Amino acid sequence: MALKVALLGCGVVGSEVVRLMNEQSTELAARIGTPLEIGGIAVRRTGRVRDTGLDPELFTTDAMSLVTRPDIDLVVEVIGGIEPARSLILAAVKAGKSVVTANKALLAEDGEVIHDAARDAGVDIYYEASVAGAIPLLRPLRDSLAGDRINRVLGIVNGTTNYILDRMDALGAGFAESLEEAQALGYAESDPTADVEGFDAAAKAAILARLAFHTPVTAADVHREGITEVTAGDIVSAQAMGCVVKLLAICQRSEDGASVGVRVHPVMLPREHPLANVKEAYNAVFVEAESAGRLMFYGAGAGGSPTASAVLGDVVAIARNRRAGTFAADGDDDSVLAVHPMGETVTRYHVALDVADRPGVLAAVAEVYAANGVSIKNVRQEGHGEDAQLVLVSHQAPDAALARTVEQLRTLDMVRAVASVMRVEAFQH
Ligand SMILES: NC(=O)C1=CN([C@@H]2O[C@H](COP(=O)(O)OP(=O)(O)OC[C@H]3O[C@@H](n4cnc5c(N)ncnc54)[C@H](OP(=O)(O)O)[C@@H]3O)[C@@H](O)[C@H]2O)C=CC1
Numbered sequence: 001m002a003l004k005v006a007l008l009g010c011g012v013v014g015s016e017v018v019r020l021m022n023e024q025s026t027e028l029a030a031r032i033g034t035p036l037e038i039g040g041i042a043v044r045r046t047g048r049v050r051d052t053g054l055d056p057e058l059f060t061t062d063a064m065s066l067v068t069r070p071d072i073d074l075v076v077e078v079i080g081g082i083e084p085a086r087s088l089i090l091a092a093v094k095a096g097k098s099v100v101t102a103n104k105a106l107l108a109e110d111g112e113v114i115h116d117a118a119r120d121a122g123v124d125i126y127y128e129a130s131v132a133g134a135i136p137l138l139r140p141l142r143d144s145l146a147g148d149r150i151n152r153v154l155g156i157v158n159g160t161t162n163y164i165l166d167r168m169d170a171l172g173a174g175f176a177e178s179l180e181e182a183q184a185l186g187y188a189e190s191d192p193t194a195d196v197e198g199f200d201a202a203a204k205a206a207i208l209a210r211l212a213f214h215t216p217v218t219a220a221d222v223h224r225e226g227i228t229e230v231t232a233g234d235i236v237s238a239q240a241m242g243c244v245v246k247l248l249a250i251c252q253r254s255e256d257g258a259s260v261g262v263r264v265h266p267v268m269l270p271r272e273h274p275l276a277n278v279k280e281a282y283n284a285v286f287v288e289a290e291s292a293g294r295l296m297f298y299g300a301g302a303g304g305s306p307t308a309s310a311v312l313g314d315v316v317a318i319a320r321n322r323r324a325g326t327f328a329a330d331g332d333d334d335s336v337l338a339v340h341p342m343g344e345t346v347t348r349y350h351v352a353l354d355v356a357d358r359p360g361v362l363a364a365v366a367e368v369y370a371a372n373g374v375s376i377k378n379v380r381q382e383g384h385g386e387d388a389q390l391v392l393v394s395h396q397a398p399d400a401a402l403a404r405t406v407e408q409l410r411t412l413d414m415v416r417a418v419a420s421v422m423r424v425e426a427f428q429h
């Protein structure tokens with residue numbers, strides 16, 4: 001008997017799930033031991049022209065009836081957003097259906113409720129596609145590395161912003177035109193604010209941190225900054241220092257092991273770092289574990305087809321579990337680590353100041369750094385007269401002290417404007 005799938009959503013990802021299920025039906029049936037069949041597809045607008053080759057009768061706007069239909073075995077949720085996705089997944093689980101979802105926003109907001117519900121119902125919830133598109137990353141974290149202690153997960157987890165930053169760096173392209181291209185290529189979320197303001201990467205960071213550190217982490221715990229403030233000037237400053245600007249997700253256990261820090265923000269990264277060479281919408285993630293050492297995961301991080309590959313991998317895994325009469329619940333979080341505030345995170349700042357070109361400026365600026373206990377690693381002057389700019393890179397200091405330094409620099413008479421502030425990181429690789 002066929003395994004009946006309810007597909008929720010038939011947009012960029014959902015339509016590729018349909019295509020792959022059709023094109024690979026024979027291979028999938030062989031891997032699963034039974035054919036896969038689409039039992040219904042829930043969408044927002046049934047009247048929309050879709051190039052799926054499927055019977056139009058399969059489409060419905062009544063997603064709730066579809067997920068609870070007795071003949072449905074498995075639900076694939078690729079609608080996105082919080083509601084109705086949350087209610088639909090919970091209803092499916094309650095009705096005994098296993099679920100595959102790519103919905104990082106929901107998992108990062110309400111993951112514990114969904115995992116608890118799945119465990120209680122004895123069904124699977126798989127979500128490999130929710131972080132880093134096609135890259136197999138969550139199952140290695142959850143299963144392969146379950147016997148190790150992970151200290152850091154660090155990487156590029158948003159394809160849209162990497163695409164934009166790469167275009168700005170390599171071609172001098174503008175922000176808006178690069179975002180439009182990323183949208184046309186199917187990389188961006190339906191509301192691209194989620195990408196460019198860092199919400200999408202923050203959700204993924206929360207999911208990664210939860211799995212890596214076996215502790216509850218939600219999107220609200222993540223320090224988040226997007227790329228909307230990154231200017232062409234920042235890109236040029238980074239280039240002058242042999243760096244490239246990347247939006248990084250950094251999940252790190254504290255040295256005493258008692259807390260974790262989870263943050264997403266733009267970083268100036270040395271060009272020789274492997275993450276600096278991740279182009280276009282590709283993603284790459286380093287996992288640093290005590291025994292396994294440093295592992296790098298790299299691949300297509302966004303787009304319909306790569307994401308659908310991860311979704312189908314989960315479908316096959318669930319089908320195999322069903323055959324074996326088992327399910328693979330995420331474990332109960334075995335520790336509850338505090339999430340430490342960004343202010344305690346030790347980092348370095350690159351600061352460019354538009355200044356009056358006169359004696360005493362450097363001394364006044366240095367005094368502010370010293371007053372906040374921040375030491376200056378190097379400083380240079382760019383331009384003269386009206387165009388004079390001081391560019392400073394600090395040594396490592398707590399983020400709170402660095403941020404306070406910048407606020408006080410703004411108040412100096414001789415500082416006309418703070419032209420650029422960005423963290424500089426040189427992670428070992
Ligand atoms: N695009 C990507 O590269 C990646 C996306 N994801 C995730 O996958 C999910 C889907 O993304 P994507 O395919 O890009 O999104 P799209 O916006 O392209 O597709 C969303 C689909 O959901 C349907 N839909 C929206 N609201 C409802 C509703 N209330 N009831 C039923 N159906 C509804 C839409 O219907 P209609 O067609 O009628 O508008 C559409 O078919 C999201 O969680 C996203 O974060 C994960 C990794 C990569």
Ligand SMILES: N[C@@H](CC=O)C(=O)O
Nearest residue numbers: 158159160188189302
């Ligand atoms: N909008 C996301 C899609 C994949 O998760 C991205 O750009 O990475």
